[in-house]
Amino acid sequence: MVTKIIRCPTCKNDVTIQANPGEKTNITCPKCNTKGTFTFPETKPNIKTVDGSYSIEVNGLSKSFNGFKAVNNVSFSVKTGEIFGFLGPNGAGKTTTIKSILDLIHSNSGTIKIKGIDIHKNIKDAKKNIGYLPERVAFYDNLTALQNMYFFAEMKNAPKSECKKLIEDMGLGDVVNKRIGKFSKGMVQRLGMAQAMLGSPPILILDEPSSGLDPRGAVLIRDKIKELQKNGATIFLSSHILAEVQEICDRVAIINRGYLVAKDSVSNLRQKLNLKPKLTLELDNMTDKIKKAINDVEGIDNIQIINKIINIVCNPNAKSKVIVAIEKAGGNIINLHTSDPSLEQVFMRYTE
């Protein structure tokens, strides 16, 4: 759901509207009643898959710790060029899966391929394709930010000239020569992101990238992720900030108690769960004719009318029909609000 403020061309009043990217919305200015429409632009760039290939392929992954199955037969694939959200409650097996992809944890069974390279056969070549931001970022406290980056650049065989620019890009230009021991958590997190981007790896695995960041830092990281995708990178993102995931991810997978319970785009998951949008309308008058007109619209699940306010749960394509029906019945909409089921609702349903 995207919010936008539109200035009325007649009375110059600001009108707040909400809809999903790509959706057309009818607008009525509450001040002068001027009517119009607005089509929200597609904010998500099209996924450019390279010959439809997969950057990460996990097949039948299982891992137990002292008899406890942390990950159980998990399989998914991440398309080249997409942002893939990996969600789950605490202790669901997210970090175990991520660590298995990086071979930090030795899985009990299953195969993992990075750009077609089996990590159990050639981990070194596989890791050449990966930039990783761990959940708990840590550097060497006695070294400066630049010295730390130089070390990682040397290990990744990346040009050292990149280091300073990446540090500056993450808003740490003033502290390049400051020791990491004196950094705040947010600063370490930003440097962790810079380290992950070092050498322009085609795949970025980001575990809670916004953790410990202030809102400005979180926005910076989010913008950087979008920019990386535009430049062709594949992003594997694990985050508890579901609004962030909903905004930037093309597809998501949900893991619960070690089992993968869902994987698809957010809108498809909504449809699978039959979660419907909610439409709230405020009219300047309410008549029986309007009530009948609304009741006659197909695709409505639930109607609640309190004085001049109408709450409707309906199919996505029924929203515009309701508005047209009200207007045809002589109703005058002075306020309109639509809310789609959030990823949070999807998440809650899948992890019950």
Added chain:
Amino acid sequence: MMFANIYAITKKEILDNIRNKWVIILTIIFTTLTLLASYAGSIMSSGWQDLSGTISSMIVLVQYLISIIALILGYSAIIGEIESGSMNSLLSLPTTRNEILLGKFFGLGTILSISILIGFGLAGIIIGLNVGSVNYGEYFFFIAASILMGLIFLSIGFSISTIFKKRSSAMGVAIFTWIFFAIIWIFIVTALVLATNPDLFNMDPSQSPDEFEMEIPEIIYTSDFFNPISAFSRLISLNVGTTDNTEYGNIDLEAPDYINSINMFITMCIWLFSFLLLAFWRFNKRDI
């Protein structure tokens, strides 16, 4: 095996330890203790001892000090990085666990070796300036053997670091390891000597050595192979000093043929490499 990766990790480790003042602290400790041992170490004479005399005063100090310092450096090498979280980033890089472990061992080994070399070397030069004739060859041998013993305990520390899941557990085991080799071992050997030589119970402590005949029980010599500290001190006693005594009263002090410099050196190398291999094996198997 990518030597560039090992080199990069070694370099980082050295830089990290230079900046946290480890090298300076260790160098000051080694220099000060050597000078103290030389100047005030002998109760028989006052003033500076020559380097051979200094080594005799230093040997116990070195056994205890270098072993504990090397264990302290080693026990946190791997588990410290795992607990801090930096191992996650390090292992995500295009490198292998063997390269990481080797790079860290070379880095910390260099820190330890440089500290011993500068600390003892500086003190050696000061002593040399104050004493007429000095045997620098013997002193250099002592420094080299001390470094080798340091590396052994560093490798023991590394293996402890890869086995235990908590830094605190690794620290406890490292301290116990030191207590075992430096203190408990003497009691174990004594108990074994008494157990295998019951006649020793009947000895009269007031007897002069001339009044009884005995041989040093062989277990005292063979036990040297099972403790790197003992192997180190045997290696030094075989090569430093000019004593020709093979008897003390009627006590035969001559060591068996197999107690020689080459065997002691090989023993110390076996200690070094076996614990390093254990560290490699454990680190490759463990989950991070």
